[in-house]
Amino acid sequence: MMRAAFALACAGYFLAGCGMGPPAPAEPPTDLSLQTRAISSQALFGPPRPFAPARSNAQIAQDILELGFRLESGREIPQFSRFDGPVTLSLQGQIPPLGVIETDRLITRLQREAGLDIRRVPEQGQIVVEFVPRATLRRVVPDAACFVLPNVASWDAFRADPRAPALDWTRIARRTRALVIAPADSTVQDMRDCLHEEIAQALGPLNDLFRIGETVWNDDNLQTVLTGFDMLVLRVWNDPALQPGMTRAQVAERLPALLARHNPGGASAALPLDRVPTPRAWTEAIESALGGRTSRASFRAAQRALAIALEQGWKDERLAFSLFLSARFAPREDGAQALDAMLLAARIYNDRPGTEAHRAHIYLHLSAQALASGQHNLVLHLTDTAMSAARRTENGALLASLMLLRAQSLEHQGRRDQAENLRRDAVPFALFGFGSERAVDSRREEIAALAQRN
Structure with missing residues (x-):
């Protein structure tokens, strides 16, 4: 009945926006300017698949x-x-x-x-x-x-x-x-x-x-x-x-x-039925994590959701999403545990039907981690796997971010022409998803800064 609007704060080496949407435009729009330079879904992604x-x-x-x-x-x-x-x-x-x-x-x-x-x-x-x-x-x-x-x-x-x-x-x-x-x-x-x-x-x-x-x-x-x-x-x-x-x-x-x-x-599908219903306390914890004013508040709420998910014995998307948010909002000093949580979320999503988009979001953040630690071959592998799902699910913000991450690693390997071509190809997807050139530049600078941390 209602699509929620959450502004997410983030920590660690994961990308701001948490894979949940584009970064905020540098200037609040006062008219319809966010759509004047973008092109349609059909022009970007072709026939629906x-x-x-x-x-x-x-x-x-x-x-x-x-x-x-x-x-x-x-x-x-x-x-x-x-x-x-x-x-x-x-x-x-x-x-x-x-x-x-x-x-x-x-x-x-x-x-x-x-x-x-x-x-x-x-x-x-x-x-x-x-x-x-x-x-x-x-x-x-x-x-x-x-x-x-x-x-x-x-x-x-x-x-x-x-x-x-x-x-x-x-x-x-x-x-x-x-x-x-x-x-x-x-x-x-x-x-x-x-x-x-x-x-x-x-x-x-x-x-x-x-x-x-x-x-x-x-x-x-x-x-x-x-x-x-x-x-x-x-x-x-x-x-x-x-x-x-x-x-x-x-x-x-x-x-x-x-x-x-x-x-x-x-x-013929054989997975066991999901356990239902979902306790209201878990949903409230997730909503608090997504809507938290600070990363610390969001992390505490995500940890509450994770504790409930484990207590319920879930093995489905609810456990995976609890792990994902716990990783996303983890403080910098908990980076190792956050990476473990993100990897476990990826494994759960991999075992669940119809979660190609979710795995692509996980790979986005794992790619950011790999870029920050100088693992450029891993960045190329993860982004190659995720870009197809991002394109097929018509997520311009996600696809552009994956393309920009990939371009950064290509450049580091000396493949500058490929990197520039990929950045150029990412622009229409970025405008579609992020809405303004300033927001696109902000995402590109964020990714470049990750590479400098190595």
Whole structure:
């Protein structure tokens, strides 16, 4: 229902921004300038190539029930809800330069990959996407980058009565209207990520789950665009066999046959089912780590989350993410332990389905460590492995950072022409993800400084 906006402080030799997003622009934008020089997802990445869903159908059935019958707050949703029939979508507000292009590309994906009957219209649609300046948005919802609401058609209408009973998702069975609030003056990547997650939640389940790696419905924000898992869930969610108003038990009864039809390959996956639910104390610790004002505060919160994960006996993304954040926020003097935690997180992600993007983020930080210690062949190996996943998951900020790390090691080995070519190739991805030339220069200088520490 809401994509969180976290500003992360970092320590050690890992990259600032923690792989969770681009560095902050050197100057806060006052208009749509962050998108004027960037190019679209299609121009950068070409045709979409999402990874296919890798979880078992039994696991996906469990996932759908938990995604669809509970809100992020923990409140239960008593009935199945969705739009019934074709869906129209419209854009309004301060539409950024690439807002229409990114929306249309998403709609095409939803039509082709999820089989949805959805189209953009010039008049007011059933789903309205309104672009609002970030400062305006955060004055009202400080922790949100974007969000989706039912039964309202404009930002002004929401502001007039933000606690209206009609905005309560738990009361809705048949969806008739939804409002997506997206940033008008963010980077193209942030804007596009918001469109993917919030429009998908308007059309499908509303919850976010940290334990599922292969979905944008996860507040770790490591997946940036809709995945093969997400498209499968949307296809199942909108299948005629499910009807608005059904109970959780009725949906659960029909899911096995639906998944067998829509995802026949999922019958053979053999991983044990995830342990659920997630204790609220762990989620609060993770949120405190991500939103901490200092690295020390974030580290303490990450350590609390890690202790809970170990106590629960998890072996899934929740343990891996706890380790990742513990490493990310570890003080400099705990560098050896932080590296061990990052390596263990990488091994866990490697054993989990659909976590290619997560491993790429881990390799980004391991590459930074390797660069700082002069292990240039290791930098080249790690970045080569991660760049393919970053490109396929359409993460411009991550891909540009990997390319700049790789270029630094190539230069150190005397391969200056290759290094300069790679830096030049990284620029459009960096503008897409970071938003400004100053932010791009800041990331490049940060990486160069790592190399000087050796």
